[in-house]
Amino acid sequence: MSQVNWKTVKEYEDITYKKCNGVARIAFNRPNVRNAFRPKTTSELYDAFYDANEDVNIGVVLLSAEGPSTKDGIYSFCSGGDQKARGHQGYVGEDGYHRLNILEVQRLIRFMPKAVIAVVPGWAVGGGHSLHVVCDLTLASKEHAIFKQTDADVTSFDGGYGSAYLAKMVGQKKAREIFFLGRNYSAQEAYEMGMVNAVIPHEALESTAYEWAQEILAKSPTSIKMLKFAMNLTDDGMVGQQVFAGEATRLAYMTEEAKEGRNAFLEKRKPNFDKKWIP
Numbered sequence: 001m002s003q004v005n006w007k008t009v010k011e012y013e014d015i016t017y018k019k020c021n022g023v024a025r026i027a028f029n030r031p032n033v034r035n036a037f038r039p040k041t042t043s044e045l046y047d048a049f050y051d052a053n054e055d056v057n058i059g060v061v062l063l064s065a066e067g068p069s070t071k072d073g074i075y076s077f078c079s080g081g082d083q084k085a086r087g088h089q090g091y092v093g094e095d096g097y098h099r100l101n102i103l104e105v106q107r108l109i110r111f112m113p114k115a116v117i118a119v120v121p122g123w124a125v126g127g128g129h130s131l132h133v134v135c136d137l138t139l140a141s142k143e144h145a146i147f148k149q150t151d152a153d154v155t156s157f158d159g160g161y162g163s164a165y166l167a168k169m170v171g172q173k174k175a176r177e178i179f180f181l182g183r184n185y186s187a188q189e190a191y192e193m194g195m196v197n198a199v200i201p202h203e204a205l206e207s208t209a210y211e212w213a214q215e216i217l218a219k220s221p222t223s224i225k226m227l228k229f230a231m232n233l234t235d236d237g238m239v240g241q242q243v244f245a246g247e248a249t250r251l252a253y254m255t256e257e258a259k260e261g262r263n264a265f266l267e268k269r270k271p272n273f274d275k276k277w278i279p
């Protein structure tokens with residue numbers, strides 16, 4: 001295994017953000033509240049994900065969490081929206097606005113042309129559960145990961161990827177059980193349902209995630225991107241088509257035809273496409 005020499009990219013209050021050899025690691029850092037997110041957390045997450053998205057040297061992002069809690073030693077991935085920051089229209093940040101901006105983070109994860117792996121060391125609950133669902137892959141701690149949906153307890157329901165996409169993943173009956181009953185599921189149970197890719201001994205969780213990332217990085221970037229967008233397409237409607245088709249347009253730009261089309265316009269002449277209608 002190559003040496004993991006994480007370098008901090010930027011200092012934040014609610015998250016940590018590091019990079020090493022093509023991998024970005026973004027981690028929740030509020031372990032004493034089970035890594036609940038407040039508006040500051042979601043703004044920081046968005047900022048870090050945007051940076052990873054723009055960095056051409058990054059191919060895989062790990063969404064992980066620091067911990068355990070210094071209060072009771074319990075590990076968590078994320079327990080969803082910070083209920084102390086919840087106002088009557090959303091989660092209230094320092095600017096006083098009520099937001100549901102975790103959904104913007106979800107969209108960035110979903111539409112970024114890179115693989116995003118949820119690394120779940122402990123509780124994945126509510127909006128934290130939805131975040132693991134929207135990631136491309138999930139690795140979970142054998143000893144400490146617990147998956148749970150409390151949305152119906154606190155009247156804050158994710159009717160998008162968190163539930164409807166989950167149903168595509170684990171089946172309708174199981175998804176309804178997860179949301180309607182709000183039970184705890186172990187990493188092994190989550191694996192058997194199809195919402196976790198691998199159950200990993202806790203000590204090896206982070207190193208395994210890094211190894212999976214390196215395996216992905218050895219593949220063709222265009223293939224990973226097109227495959228992710230192709231698999232997203234059917235569930236994302238016209239936006240899914242737009243994202244996939246945008247990349248098809250980019251590939252078309254690279255052809256001789258495209259260069260001829262552009263050059264002919266600039267040279268004020270008719271294009272000569274030297275047509276080959278390849279079947």
Ligand SMILES: CC(C)(COP(=O)(O)OP(=O)(O)OC[C@H]1O[C@@H](n2cnc3c(N)ncnc32)[C@H](O)[C@@H]1OP(=O)(O)O)[C@@H](O)C(=O)NCCC(=O)NCCSC(=O)c1cc(O)c2ccccc2c1O
Pocket residue numbers: 032033034036037071074079080081082083084091100101102103123125126127128148150151153154156157158159
């Ligand atoms: C996660 C738990 C099941 C863990 O239980 P445990 O018994 O281990 O720990 P404690 O309950 O004692 O918690 C320790 C400590 O952390 C604080 N804390 C935990 N979670 C949160 C939280 N989400 N917000 C605020 N604080 C939290 C807890 O108060 C304790 O503090 P002390 O000071 O007493 O030490 C259990 O903690 C739990 O059930 N947590 C709540 C889970 C939850 O309901 N989350 C919200 C779901 S809704 C959501 O996340 C959501 C957010 C959005 O922005 C959306 C936007 C758009 C659509 C949908 C959204 C959405 O669904």
